[in-house]
Amino acid sequence: xxxxxxxxxxxxxxxxxxxxxxxxxxxxxxxxxxxxxxxxxxxxxxxxxxxxxxxxxxxxxxxxxxxxxxxxxxxxxxxxxxxxxxxxxxxxxxxxxxxxxxxxxxxxxxxxxxxxxxxxxxxxxxxxx
DNA sequence: GCCATGACGTTCC
DNA sequence: GGGAACGCCATGG
Numbered sequence: 309x310x311x312x313x314x315x316x317x318x319x320x321x322x323x324x325x326x327x328x329x330x331x332x333x334x335x336x337x338x339x340x341x342x343x344x345x346x347x348x349x350x351x352x353x354x355x356x357x358x359x360x361x362x363x364x365x366x367x368x369x370x371x372x373x374x375x376x377x378x379x380x381x382x383x384x385x386x387x388x389x390x391x392x393x394x395x396x397x398x399x400x401x402x403x404x405x406x407x408x409x410x411x412x413x414x415x416x417x418x419x420x421x422x423x424x425x426x427x428x429x430x431x432x433x434x435x436x437x
Numbered sequence: 438g439c440c441a442t443g444a445c446g447t448t449c450c
Numbered sequence: 451g452g453g454a455a456c457g458c459c460a461t462g463g
Contacts, residue, residue, distance in 0.1 A: 312460085331445050335459085342458040348444035349460060365444080373444045380444085441463085450454080 315339055316350045323364040326392045327408035328401055330368050348373070363387040364408075370401035 315338040323329050329337075331344035340346065351362045363384040367373045374381040385395070393406050407413035 310460085332447095335445085340459070342446075343460080344445040344458075345443060346445090346459045346461095350444095352444055362444085367444080368446060384444095439463105442461085443459105446456105446458080448454105448456085450452105 312338060312340060312343075312346065313350045313353075316347055317354075317360045320351070320360050320362060320365060323361060323408050326406065328364045328366050328370070328388065328393060328403070328406050329408045330366060330370075330403070330413075331373075332368055333407075333409075333412050334365060364391075366401060370396075370403045370407075371399055 316334060319334050319337045320329070331347045332342075335341060335343040335347045338347070347365070351360075351365060354360055354362055372381045372384050374384060388401070389395070393401060395401055401407075403413040
């Protein structure tokens with residue numbers, strides 16, 4: 309297994325309870341800025357009995373990104389709620405409050421709120437016949 | 438080795 | 451606020 313993955317998993321393990329981190333931040337802490345997609349890929353390869361708290365990783369909008377993959381989105385939401393993470397009415401997490409590490413999301417651009425629609429756009433583009 | 442794909446992100450329109 | 455395009459890195463065909 310590549311060191312990148314180990315670093316990614318290590319970073320995810322460092323995420324404390326009651327806190328969440330974004331793919332981009334995890335990638336940056338793992339030493340590969342911009343490799344957010346790779347982080348998701350690495351997490352998708354995790355076994356069911358892993359000790360890596362993958363559920364504490366969300367996208368830049370503070371939302372769950374597992375909607376279409378399978379029903380894990382429900383599990384992730386439940387796990388986060390169990391740890392005390394509160395979801396905003398829109399279904400997003402306040403990264404300024406629950407984001408880890410603290411301060412990494414204070415200067416977050418307003419583009420974060422649009423990230424969700426961007427994902428959907430991508431999917432639609434791929435589904436287009 | 439090239440092309441397509443994906444638990445993503447940032448920028449531009 | 452929504453939609454589309456480009457970039458990013460690793461994997462699989």
